[in-house]
Amino acid sequence: MIPEIKKEIIFDYLSGTATAFQKRQIEEWATVPENRELFFLWLWEWERNNSQYQADFAAGLSRHLERMERGDLEKPAILLQKERPSYSAWLKKGAIAASLVFLAGLAGWIFRDEIRFQAYSTGNGEIRSVLLPDSSRVVLNANSTLKMPRFGFGKDARVVHLTGEADFEVTSRPDRKRFVVKTDRKLDVVVLGTIFNVYARPGGAKVVLNKGKVQLHYQQGNREKQLTLQPGDLASLDEKGEVNVRKTAHPAVYSAWKFHRFIFENTSLQEIGKKVKESFGVTLVIGSPELATLTISGAFTALNAVELVELLCDASGDLAYSRAGKNKIILTNR
Amino acid sequence: MKKSAHFNHITKKEPDEHSPEGPVFVRTPLTAGKLTEYESELIIRKAFEADTANGIELLFRWYYAALCSHAVRYVSSREIAEDIVSDVFYQFHSEEIFRKVEISYRAYLFTSVRYRAFDYVRAEMKRSTSLQQAEYMAIREDQQPDSLTQFEDLYHDVLRAIHELPVKRREIYIKHRFEGKKYQEIAREMSLSLRTVETHMYQAIHQVRKFLTDRWLVVFLACLLI
Structure with a gap:
């Protein structure tokens, strides 16, 4: 029987006031991996509340970065035993050579693609509208790419390839040629004439239908699957390749980015950080652990990352930010 | 999942037709239990997935001071404590241990610091026996x-x-x-x-x-x- 141990007991134990019996119980309790994790969580909290001294993390970090830069020449700061010879330097050299060969090969491949496809791309914070030859309109969100074949677009079907996020307004054609949005996420959207939003970034894929009718083609394991969406449907593809559909009352919210608007609903800072990275290429560092559980709801209009963060800080009252270089913003408690 | 009793609402009006209630900030205390234990680790893991340098910086911000404070209890010298913590981080980063560990980074870092501190005291004592x-x-x-x-x-x-x-x-x-x-x-x-x-x-x-x-x-x- 594994005893249950409360945080207060662990704190007593760390302070050296636990009884011998309690110590025995803690020993037993800590043999369970989850309890061990809990122990270190509490140890961390205890050290923060009873710190012996306030070590300067910035000095520690810059020392660490210097050590990393010296790399293989670096010796441990504390030497207790004889060092063994290191072969990692030779391994690294081999790896660099191998990756150069690999890169050369890769470049050839990419170049092939350039010839066959016309690409429209957006950078950080950039939103761009593209008119396709069939007069369908595509609005590209930041850090996204739309590719379409240079030759023969619309001959059989109108096929485009999307990475990132885009809003589509597809014209329907008398010959009812299909319009297909292909993504890297094993998800294709087949359309007949409609307004919808497609999100296909490394974190996952989402399709929101505003008007009309679209069909999703996706792969689950080795099987091709199909699904028809109704207006107001939000379909998302999870990491296992499964598609979940739910109704959203405000499909327009998912296209709000077209007007540089960010709409959050119980959104954690971590997710907001992801959005900021996708839209502006700026990394948001959650500087203090207390912020880990902060969630935000509200609508904000911002043209760049600093503007957005400033709005968040103004609105929250106890959130502060500082900039670290061009592409990094650090959030802290005020 | 979250206990509503711990919620702390901070509300502020903003003239904005799309969100009639204005922005809402909700906070739960970090120490509330297993949910947050998992969350805090998740944030760091995600940071590492996106960019190692950022992940490392986050680890320093969150754990460095606590680790030094812990190490100093064994060795009673700030310098040695910081050397020990520095070595742990150096190994963690240069050997890319963050890709391999299955326990939480927090548990790994604290455990390593404790072992190294323990070894240090043992080696010191040997000198005087x-x-x-x-x-x-x-x-x-x-x-x-x-x-x-x-x-x-x-x-x-x-x-x-x-x-x-x-x-x-x-x-x-x-x-x-x-x-x-x-x-x-x-x-x-x-x-x-x-x-x-x-x-x-x-x-x-x-x-x-x-x-x-x-x-x-x-x-x-x-x-x-x-």
């Missing part, structure tokens, strides 16, 4: 203390050893080792001669080692000989 002829063997997994409580016992004893020192000697010991002050500085502050400070320090170090050796030699020997 008659066992000097015993070869210092490479540390292997199975030679490590097997129970959690040995770590706490050790630093509690370090503390006790320092408390046993006579008042003036203890003050000098703490000023020198813990606060990192030079003998000269201490001599000036306490209006003592340099020679007196040196003698006190020598005695203090000797006394602390003796205290620890008496209580820990058997344990350390067991660690060495198993």
Whole structure:
């Protein structure tokens, strides 16, 4: 029987006031991996509340970065035993050579693609509208790419390839040629004439239908699957390749980015950080652990990352930010 | 999942037709239990997935001070504590341990610091015992203390050893080792001669080692000989 141990007991134990019996119980309790994790969580909290001294993390970090830069020449700061010879330097050299060969090969491949496809791309914070030859309109969100074949677009079907996020307004054609949005996420959207939003970034894929009718083609394991969406449907593809559909009352919210608007609903800072990275290429560092559980709801209009963060800080009252270089913003408690 | 009793609403109106209620900020305390334990680790793991440098920076921001504070309990010197923590981070980063560990990064970092601190005290003690002829063997997994409580016992004893020192000697010991002050500085502050400070320090170090050796030699020997 594994005893249950409360945080207060662990704190007593760390302070050296636990009884011998309690110590025995803690020993037993800590043999369970989850309890061990809990122990270190509490140890961390205890050290923060009873710190012996306030070590300067910035000095520690810059020392660490210097050590990393010296790399293989670096010796441990504390030497207790004889060092063994290191072969990692030779391994690294081999790896660099191998990756150069690999890169050369890769470049050839990419170049092939350039010839066959016309690409429209957006950078950080950039939103761009593209008119396709069939007069369908595509609005590209930041850090996204739309590719379409240079030759023969619309001959059989109108096929485009999307990475990132885009809003589509597809014209329907008398010959009812299909319009297909292909993504890297094993998800294709087949359309007949409609307004919808497609999100296909490394974190996952989402399709929101505003008007009309679209069909999703996706792969689950080795099987091709199909699904028809109704207006107001939000379909998302999870990491296992499964598609979940739910109704959203405000499909327009998912296209709000077209007007540089960010709409959050119980959104954690971590997710907001992801959005900021996708839209502006700026990394948001959650500087203090207390912020880990902060969630935000509200609508904000911002043209760049600093503007957005400033709005968040103004609105929250106890959130502060500082900039670290061009592409990094650090959030802290005020 | 989240306990609503812990919620702390901060609301502020913003003229915005799309969100009639204005932005809402909801916060739950980090220490509320398993959910947040998982969340805080998740944030760091995600940071590492996106960019190693950012992940490392986050680890320093969150854990560095706490790790140093923990290490200093064993070695009673800031410099040595920071060396130990620096070595742990260096290994974690340069050997890309963050890609391999299955326990949380927090548990890994604290465990490593505790083992290294433990090893340090053991090595220091060996210098002052008659066992000097015993070869210092490479540390292997199975030679490590097997129970959690040995770590706490050790630093509690370090503390006790320092408390046993006579008042003036203890003050000098703490000023020198813990606060990192030079003998000269201490001599000036306490209006003592340099020679007196040196003698006190020598005695203090000797006394602390003796205290620890008496209580820990058997344990350390067991660690060495198993």
